[in-house]
Amino acid sequence: MHVPVTITVNGQRYEHQVEPRLLLVHFLREVIGATGTKIGCDTSQCGACTVLLDGVSMKSCTALAVQADGYEVTTIEGLANGSELHPIQDAFWEKHGLQCGFCTPGMILASVELLRTTPDPTDEQIRHGLEGNICRCTGYQNIVRAIRHAAGTMAGQR
Amino acid sequence: MYAPEFAYYRAGSLAEAGQLLQQHPGAKLLAGGHSLIPLLKLRLTTPPALIDIGRLDELKGISVTDGRVRIGALTTHAELAASSELAARCPALAEAAGLIGDPAVRNRGTIGGNVAHADPASDLPTVLRALDATIAVTVDGSERSIPAADFFEGMMETALGDHDIVTAIEVPAASAGQGQAYIKFSHPASRYAVVGAAASVTLTGGTISTAAVALGGLVPVATRADSVEQALTGQTPSVDTIAAAAAAVSADLGDDLIGDIYASAEYRRAMAPVCVKRALTAAVERAG
Numbered sequence: 243m244h245v246p247v248t249i250t251v252n253g254q255r256y257e258h259q260v261e262p263r264l265l266l267v268h269f270l271r272e273v274i275g276a277t278g279t280k281i282g283c284d285t286s287q288c289g290a291c292t293v294l295l296d297g298v299s300m301k302s303c304t305a306l307a308v309q310a311d312g313y314e315v316t317t318i319e320g321l322a323n324g325s326e327l328h329p330i331q332d333a334f335w336e337k338h339g340l341q342c343g344f345c346t347p348g349m350i351l352a353s354v355e356l357l358r359t360t361p362d363p364t365d366e367q368i369r370h371g372l373e374g375n376i377c378r379c380t381g382y383q384n385i386v387r388a389i390r391h392a393a394g395t396m397a398g399q400r
Numbered sequence: 401m402y403a404p405e406f407a408y409y410r411a412g413s414l415a416e417a418g419q420l421l422q423q424h425p426g427a428k429l430l431a432g433g434h435s436l437i438p439l440l441k442l443r444l445t446t447p448p449a450l451i452d453i454g455r456l457d458e459l460k461g462i463s464v465t466d467g468r469v470r471i472g473a474l475t476t477h478a479e480l481a482a483s484s485e486l487a488a489r490c491p492a493l494a495e496a497a498g499l500i501g502d503p504a505v506r507n508r509g510t511i512g513g514n515v516a517h518a519d520p521a522s523d524l525p526t527v528l529r530a531l532d533a534t535i536a537v538t539v540d541g542s543e544r545s546i547p548a549a550d551f552f553e554g555m556m557e558t559a560l561g562d563h564d565i566v567t568a569i570e571v572p573a574a575s576a577g578q579g580q581a582y583i584k585f586s587h588p589a590s591r592y593a594v595v596g597a598a599a600s601v602t603l604t605g606g607t608i609s610t611a612a613v614a615l616g617g618l619v620p621v622a623t624r625a626d627s628v629e630q631a632l633t634g635q636t637p638s639v640d641t642i643a644a645a646a647a648a649v650s651a652d653l654g655d656d657l658i659g660d661i662y663a664s665a666e667y668r669r670a671m672a673p674v675c676v677k678r679a680l681t682a683a684v685e686r687a688g
Contacts (some may be wrong), residue, residue, distance in 0.1 A: 284401050
């Protein structure tokens with residue numbers, strides 16, 4: 243069985259026939275070739291696959307592509323405005339919020355969610371907001387600094 | 401991980417979901433998918449078809465009528481945790497919902513899907529047992545209510561029949577003098593409960609008139625802690641009475657405690673009175 247889906251990813255509309263069992267993360271990586279979204283644990287614990295569905299964070303390894311039919315997905319590839327990085331991307335660069343970079347796409351999308359729901363977070367709120375994202379390199383200190391930095395930048399832009 | 405193949409049908413209404421269940425024997429309902437999809441990927445369940453009810457607005461939202469809070473089955477954990485109505489009337493439920501998984505998981509997981517799967521490491525069944533909730537279920541267009549005590553039958557086992565659809569969860573609103581709390585000792589990566597304890601305590605004239613305590617995480621199915629409740633009822637709350645009541649939980653734990661790679665059964669047994677004590681202390685404080 244294949245079913246038709248129409249999923250808008252980073253503003254571009256994609257129409258495909260997919261198997262119902264196709265996970266959203268596989269749709270992104272293998273069907274449309276947007277490999278910025280990573281697969282880590284594949285059990286909705288590590289957060290490497292975090293994307294936004296209609297602007298709200300979710301783990302794309304624990305969603306079927308058919309569940310995203312008709313929705314808009316935002317991945318790491320869709321955050322920058324041309325060559326201008328999103329303030330959170332810029333902050334991760336500025337504060338060295340990554341080493342190997344594997345967790346970074348999910349970490350940044352989870353940070354978008356955090357600053358959407360809590361625009362001026364305390365360090366504790368940042369750490370709780372990132373509970374579902376695991377980094378094995380940084381010890382999180384610089385990630386927290388990056389998000390604090392991004393919150394300041396984004397407050398200045400409002 | 402790929403799930404085995406299955407057919408997929410999206411229901412446009414609750415009635416259509418019921419018809420699709422009749423037409424496709426063995427089919428499972430898909431809501432947020434945060435219990436079901438992991439099971440499919442691990443091939444612990446292999447339904448021939450999924451019926452997607454995730455877009456049925458009629459199953460969403462929280463309403464309050466005559467002292468009962470009705471929570472639509474598709475209400476997400478994030479919505480439960482953010483609800484001021486729930487925080488005022490069923491605070492332990494809102495508290496527990498905010499401790500599930502992480503923000504991205506809470507954005508997708510639903511209360512209906514959660515109870516329908518009855519995962520022993522889950523949080524909400526523990527709270528629903530302590531608060532004497534009922535689960536509203538529809539089959540063939542007629543709704544019935546199942547008390548949580550009868551609904552949760554065993555590890556991943558419920559009283560749901562093949563064609564039943566969970567439509568709502570109903571919880572009595574907290575009364576004056578009632579304090580509630582949920583304490584969770586969670587696994588650091590999965591955030592599942594190693595031990596969870598829910599407590600609801602009512603103080604009348606400085607005395608504990610009723611106490612309801614339930615446990616999850618370490619038992620195969622969410623369980624009331626009768627010994628703890630009996631030890632508290634009629635007592636004046638103090639550090640000593642709470643500690644003594646919490647210690648009584650050992651009598652409520654059977655010999656079938658869960659032990660796994662995350663925590664041994666012995667460790668969970670030792671943590672049970674700790675979590676119960678913390679839950680009771682918080683509930684008494686909030687009742688006062």
